[in-house]
Amino acid sequence: MSIIIKEVSKNFGNFQALSQVSLEVKPGGLVALLGPSGSGKSTLLRAIAGLETPDSGQIIINGQDTTYLDVRKRHIGFCFQHYALFKEMTIRENIGFGLKIRKYTQAQIQQRVDELLDLIQLQGLGERYPSQLSGGQKQRVALARALAVHPEVLLLDEPFGALDAKIRKELRIWLRNLHDEVKITTVFVTHDQEEAMDVADEIVVMNHGRVEQIGKPAEIYDNPASAFVMSFIGQVNIFPGHANFLTDENLHSSQKIFVRPYDIELLTNPTEKAIQANIEKIIHLGKDIQAELITSEGLPFSVNLSRSQFEQLNLNSGQQVFVQLKNAKVFTD
Ligand code: ADP
Numbered sequence: 340m341s342i343i344i345k346e347v348s349k350n351f352g353n354f355q356a357l358s359q360v361s362l363e364v365k366p367g368g369l370v371a372l373l374g375p376s377g378s379g380k381s382t383l384l385r386a387i388a389g390l391e392t393p394d395s396g397q398i399i400i401n402g403q404d405t406t407y408l409d410v411r412k413r414h415i416g417f418c419f420q421h422y423a424l425f426k427e428m429t430i431r432e433n434i435g436f437g438l439k440i441r442k443y444t445q446a447q448i449q450q451r452v453d454e455l456l457d458l459i460q461l462q463g464l465g466e467r468y469p470s471q472l473s474g475g476q477k478q479r480v481a482l483a484r485a486l487a488v489h490p491e492v493l494l495l496d497e498p499f500g501a502l503d504a505k506i507r508k509e510l511r512i513w514l515r516n517l518h519d520e521v522k523i524t525t526v527f528v529t530h531d532q533e534e535a536m537d538v539a540d541e542i543v544v545m546n547h548g549r550v551e552q553i554g555k556p557a558e559i560y561d562n563p564a565s566a567f568v569m570s571f572i573g574q575v576n577i578f579p580g581h582a583n584f585l586t587d588e589n590l591h592s593s594q595k596i597f598v599r600p601y602d603i604e605l606l607t608n609p610t611e612k613a614i615q616a617n618i619e620k621i622i623h624l625g626k627d628i629q630a631e632l633i634t635s636e637g638l639p640f641s642v643n644l645s646r647s648q649f650e651q652l653n654l655n656s657g658q659q660v661f662v663q664l665k666n667a668k669v670f671t672d
Pocket residue numbers: 351354356374375376377378379380381382383
């Protein structure tokens with residue numbers, strides 16, 4: 340099933356939640372909608388689900404214009420941040436709920452629930468109640484419940500949002516593998532750029548109800564289309580336009596220089612292009628080192644380097660060094 344969204348706009352009163360949003364999800368694709376809180380991600384997902392009607396534009400699922408199609412006729416599975424399992428039902432009953440209301444036979448329900456318990460790797464826990472599972476396990480049950488009725492599209496709204504960082508990380512790898520197995524067209528909402536990078540084939544970056552950029556994770560990271568995308572995805576140093584000495588380009592005052600901390604080379608000896616800076620602080624990040632520096636003009640910035648580079652250079656705080664920018668990008672505010 341493909342999903343095509345064509346110039347969808349949606350206002351709440353005079354607030355524009357979605358503005359001319361267009362995107363495409365290929366059959367079997369896994370697309371992440373990524374953006375800060377309030378950027379319109381949930382509104383867009385709800386519009387795909389049929390829980391929200393766009394003011395204008397079209398939503399085409401598998402070639403059919405579904406913009407005004409009833410929710411129940413869309414063959415969509417949902418899963419939201421708060422798992423909302425039925426507390427008084429067992430895991431088995433929770434997963435089988437949608438099948439039961441669709442009048443599947445007992446035998447059919449049992450078979451499908453067994454398949455799903457296998458898929459979510461919770462075999463043997465079917466007779467438990469939600470309160471007897473961990474947060475991560477409950478979220479997997481919520482996903483199985485969404486998948487039970489063989490939906491053609493799966494919509495996930497910050498499904499791991501309520502879980503702690505370590506479990507989130509495990510679950511997104513699990514979701515990626517699950518998707519490779521069931522290959523259902525999936526739209527995944529998150530405000531976490533690392534999560535989007537890890538999980539999705541393609542990322543749609545949203546801001547203020549608009550699409551800022553669509554691309555594969557590496558494209559978005561390496562070639563951000565705007566200052567917003569560059570700042571939102573990964574860390575970045577931002578230098579004012581008057582810091583002309585940092586690049587060869589002639590800049591205007593409305594322009595700024597953006598460069599990632601991994602794209603600044605640290606040297607202990609001067610070169611023709613390198614500029615002088617002082618190391619203020621050295622932070623050990625685990626496998627990498629982050630150095631906080633300041634130029635002689637008083638502009639602060641940070642540089643990331645691997646532990647081996649760090650040891651080779653034998654850097655210390657207070658030391659005078661020389662830096663050279665690689666991959667600097669210029670955007671207008
Ligand atoms: P996100 O999921 O990216 O955090 P949402 O799509 O939930 O953003 O919301 C986008 C904006 O639309 C927010 O400012 C939100 O307050 C507003 N909004 C969402 N739903 C409604 C509604 N039913 N009525 C009024 N405003 C809404």
